[in-house]
Amino acid sequence: MKWKRALAILVGVTVCGGLFILLLWEGKAIAPRGQPPFFLLLCELALFLAGLLIAAVSDAKSRKIPNAAPLFLLAAGLLKLVLVPSVIPTLFSSLLGAFLVGFPLLMLALFSHSIGGGDVKLAASAGLALGWLGSYLALLIGLAGFMLYGGMKHVGKRKAPEDTTAPAFPFAPAYAVGCAAVLIFSCVLRHSLIL
Numbered sequence: 001m002k003w004k005r006a007l008a009i010l011v012g013v014t015v016c017g018g019l020f021i022l023l024l025w026e027g028k029a030i031a032p033r034g035q036p037p038f039f040l041l042l043c044e045l046a047l048f049l050a051g052l053l054i055a056a057v058s059d060a061k062s063r064k065i066p067n068a069a070p071l072f073l074l075a076a077g078l079l080k081l082v083l084v085p086s087v088i089p090t091l092f093s094s095l096l097g098a099f100l101v102g103f104p105l106l107m108l109a110l111f112s113h114s115i116g117g118g119d120v121k122l123a124a125s126a127g128l129a130l131g132w133l134g135s136y137l138a139l140l141i142g143l144a145g146f147m148l149y150g151g152m153k154h155v156g157k158r159k160a161p162e163d164t165t166a167p168a169f170p171f172a173p174a175y176a177v178g179c180a181a182v183l184i185f186s187c188v189l190r191h192s193l194i195l
Contacts, residue, residue, distance in 0.1 A: 055070075142176075142179070
């Protein structure tokens with residue numbers, strides 16, 4: 001497993017480095033005044049999407065989210081804070097986003113045990129990267145997808161009368177779809193890659 005992770009990191013660094021060299025060759029890596037370099041925006045986007053992909057695939061396979069996924073999302077959120085010119089409003093929005101999605105899921109994890117700690121860390125770190133409005137919309141889309149998937153799975157399976165345990169459904173794939181949808185819509189609406 002360690003060699004796969006090292007290979008994924010090597011491929012990511014190679015792709016980002018190749019994009020930077022290509023943009024530098026074209027003369028587009030130098031940012032206009034007041035705009036962050038395009039390469040850093042691509043790195044932020046790559047970190048965010050890599051974290052979501054790691055979490056979704058791992059949760060779908062093993063119902064566990066590795067700590068690398070929230071760390072990638074946290075790095076994307078910190079890079080966002082570095083790239084935006086107005087740090088204080090962005091910091092407030094990011095912290096509020098982490099709290100708005102992290103706190104309700106933390107309460108679910110503590111009191112009803114219906115959600116895991118990895119889901120809480122994933123949602124809070126994605127909230128930090130997306131800000132308060134984006135994280136709230138991503139949570140709503142993710143919960144709608146999660147309920148739809150759970151309903152379809154429940155209807156599709158006929159439970160035996162002696163089976164009283166509820167099946168565990170992965171939350172991260174539905175939440176990753178919600179985050180990706182919010183990211184795509186925000187990029188289209190603002191014509192910008194920044195989260």
